[in-house]
Amino acid sequence: MKSSKLKFWKHWAAGAAMCSLLAAPVAAQQLYVFTSGSLGGFAKAAFQAGAQGTIEWSPVSFYVYKHPKGNVMFDTGNNDKTIADAAAWWGPLAKGFGLKMTKDDAIPAQLAKIGLKTSDIKYVVVGHLHLDHGGNIGQFPNATLIVQDQEVQAAVTPDIGFSVYYIPGDFADMKNQNVLKLNGDLDLFGDGSFRVISAPGHTKGSQFAVARLPKTGSVIMTSDVVYLKENLDKNLIPGIPGVSNPIDAYKSYQRIRHIRDTENAKIFYGHDPEIFKATKLAPEFYD
Numbered sequence: 040m041k042s043s044k045l046k047f048w049k050h051w052a053a054g055a056a057m058c059s060l061l062a063a064p065v066a067a068q069q070l071y072v073f074t075s076g077s078l079g080g081f082a083k084a085a086f087q088a089g090a091q092g093t094i095e096w097s098p099v100s101f102y103v104y105k106h107p108k109g110n111v112m113f114d115t116g117n118n119d120k121t122i123a124d125a126a127a128w129w130g131p132l133a134k135g136f137g138l139k140m141t142k143d144d145a146i147p148a149q150l151a152k153i154g155l156k157t158s159d160i161k162y163v164v165v166g167h168l169h170l171d172h173g174g175n176i177g178q179f180p181n182a183t184l185i186v187q188d189q190e191v192q193a194a195v196t197p198d199i200g201f202s203v204y205y206i207p208g209d210f211a212d213m214k215n216q217n218v219l220k221l222n223g224d225l226d227l228f229g230d231g232s233f234r235v236i237s238a239p240g241h242t243k244g245s246q247f248a249v250a251r252l253p254k255t256g257s258v259i260m261t262s263d264v265v266y267l268k269e270n271l272d273k274n275l276i277p278g279i280p281g282v283s284n285p286i287d288a289y290k291s292y293q294r295i296r297h298i299r300d301t302e303n304a305k306i307f308y309g310h311d312p313e314i315f316k317a318t319k320l321a322p323e324f325y326d
């Protein structure tokens with residue numbers, strides 16, 4: 040083949056490769072939504088002081104955010120040990136909150152839905168260390184755990200009346216983990232794509248996350264900074280032990296509303312049944 044012809048085919052091949060890339064763009068970031076089993080059959084007043092009625096079914100939301108610089112897990116659900124015996128790990132709360140877990144809810148089984156193993160997670164960010172959010176941090180010994188300094192203190196040495204939602208076994212291995220303790224906000228990758236924002240009130244060291252996606256835009260993951268959409272819309276907060284400081288809880292609501300309104304952000308709540316039912320679940324994703 041003459042060299043001019045060869046050049047032509049080399050250019051053609053390069054162009055075709057480029058076109059195929061353009062034809063099937065893969066977004067740089069994706070967000071996957073999961074639930075760690077479910078809760079149900081408990082008084083709505085647990086989520087909203089003075090509320091009447093019963094929460095019949097509630098998700099226990101957690102998320103995986105895929106970023107070119109590493110996979111992030113936000114919240115970790117209920118400890119997988121509750122699958123075999125919920126009451127043994129959660130005590131009376133297992134019945135009280137109607138905890139339901141099956142073997143398909145185990146963290147390795149959930150991550151397998153999106154082709155990941157626990158060792159593929161680089162950062163584990165927890166909204167706080169309550170039993171339904173920090174339950175599985177011990178399954179990620181090689182990840183960096185990102186938590187507010189205040190939350191570690193609140194969990195390890197809880198104030199009187201606030202120990203009920205913390206299970207020491209959930210975070211017993213934390214001393215062997217690489218823990219990034221925050222005193223405020225963090226732009227995780229330095230590109231604004233995943234922000235961790237301090238928002239005390241539910242607990243002393245609560246935080247929420249904001250992921251920015253190429254197509255969907257900003258998505259706020261509240262953890263328990265807000266339990267239900269109605270709480271945020273009507274400015275309703277829980278009572279003790281669902282709130283550790285009501286004034287801070289209201290300020291944190293304000294901060295979430297500000298981001299929602301300025302960025303036209305979508306909100307995924309910690310335990311809202313209706314919003315969750317309208318959400319795409321893994322292996323589907325938001326990009």
Ligand SMILES: [Zn+2]
Nearest residue numbers: 167169241263
């Ligand atoms: Zn909580």
